[in-house]
Amino acid sequence: MFATRPIKRGAYIATYRGRVIPDEEAERREARGARYMFELTKKLTIDGSPRWNIARYINHSCRPNARPVGRNGGIVIVADRRIEPEEEITYSYGKEYLQYFIESGGCRCDACRKKRARKRRKQREARLGARKSRSGARKSRSVGPKSRSGTRKSRAGAGRRG
Helix, strand or coil: CECCCCECCCCEEEEECCEEEEHHHHHHHHHCCCCCEEECCCCEEEECCCCCCHHHHCEECCCCCEEEEEECCEEEEEECCCECCCCECEECCCHHHHHHHCCCCCCCCHHHHHHHHHHHHHHHHHHHHHHHHHHHHHHCCCCCCECCCCCECCCCCCCCCC
16 A cells, blocks of 8 residues: 555554454464454454455555554554655564564565665675686786787787778
């Protein structure tokens, strides 16, 4: 879900809506493939699967800009900081979610993807730097440009043609 206008820090964004069900029922629904469960307590869960629950479209991030807050027995999402237009609204789903759903492939939030990309880039640059330093020692032996035949041209014969 993306902001369409600036949102101030602490401002209400959305309410997580749906039927409040016992935890046992939530586990049965999750076993059948239900995804939009929000645990209120150890015994009660909100089933956020109805499409009119717009808060279900807010994605997880390890660097969120919003947070869920308990109000009047339900959950509302409020901004943790100023959110600019066109910026994705995110909150942390919690450690249990990460362990349960994302354990095998790692977190897929934008912040974690960028972090992995930076790490891969540094590793690639380190590998390329190591290759260049090894090949640089070999290349330094031959001085001067090579001709098409592969032998070195002498610098004296590389003058301009008139």
